[in-house]
Amino acid sequence: MKKKALIAMSGGVDSSVASLLIKQAGYDCTGITMKLYDNEDIGINNSKTCCSADDIADARAVCNRLSIPYYVFNFRDSFNEAVIDRFIEAYENGSTPNPCIDCNRYIKFDRLMQRMKELEMDYVVTGHYARIEFDEKSERFILKKALDNTKDQSYVLYSLTQQQLKHTLFPLGELNKTEVRKIAEENGFINADKHDSQDICFVPDGKYAEFIEGYTGKSYPHGDFVDKNGNVLGEHKGIIRYTIGQRKGLGLALPAPMYVCEKDLKNNKVVLGFNEDLFTSQLYADNINLITCDKITEPMRVYAKVRYNQKEQPAVVTQIDKDRIHVIFDEPQRAICKGQAVVMYDGDTVVGGGTII
Secondary structure, eight states: OOOEEEEEOOSSHHHHHHHHHHHHTTOEEEEEEEEOOOGGGGTOOSSOSTTOHHHHHHHHHHHHHHTOOEEEEEOHHHHIIIIIHHHHHHHHTTOOOOHHHHHIIIIIIIIHHHHHHHTTOOEEEOOOSEEEEEETTTTEEEEEEOSSTTTOOGGGGTTOOHHHHHTEEOTTTTOOHHHHHHHHHHTTOTTTTOOOOOSBTTBTTOOHHHHHHHHHOOOOOOEEEEOTTOOEEEEESOGGGOOTTOOTTOOOOOSSOOEEEEEETTTTEEEEEOGGGGEEEEEEEEEEEESSOSOOOSOEEEEEESSTTSOOEEEEEEEEETTEEEEEEEEEEEOOOTTSEEEEEETTEEEEEEEEO
């Protein structure tokens, strides 16, 4: 009996080629698009977002070409609660959120996998660039980097559990983007040359503060920019507008470049410093998920990174308790942001990760 696969299709070329490869591998396939929001809900009146009518039309066209069923699932309420609300709450509390990780954790590999079970299917398939293998020695499923290091998305997938890894397929893990586009073109896919999505799907113009103010109806009070000694340097336009390490857009005439080093929520102040003030050698993280083991029982040498585009850096990780780790880097790292993820690697294998606190 054929295994059944539920394929998450964004309307883009990656998920479309993933659906083709899974069908060619002999699975009984069903394509679905997750309706996560309406543009009107987030104050956007164009189609340059995911979930747009154009994206749905593209995904449906690919499914028609492959002769597989296609449906749209409405996950708007779940997305609002698990992703958008968390995104806003993080900024309001001085953190820098990573909504793509939250979307993977709480929507694609939680709600969608629930739907997979309800439909009595076997796998969820996505167009992510990563690999899943079963390690005979540890008897665990492991997450590995994609072979194309320039497209690797393992960083945003570190939260996958053993059960989720068992029921997930990443057909693009051993391909590069050029190969994927070539496959789409050879098969006449309407989206073979479609541009990759950029930034956060529900904030396509990158104007996070404007989105938050429009979505919540709130205005965030102005306050003081201060230096490390508390000297007032000027006025900021609302604390949600600034992230650690930011230099541009401060609106200040300063004698030397200064960067956001700290956000003092209690006093509504943004603390500025110099580049050297941004470096630190250690961090703590909670809400952890470990993939290669159940628990880190002794200090472990790893390579870790604190943002998606960073190259992994040598470090030692110690697990403090059930849900917290302490990471000490060999060399100080720049602009570690509360709210972002620290993800740890052993070679090309993801050890696990957590949310920086």
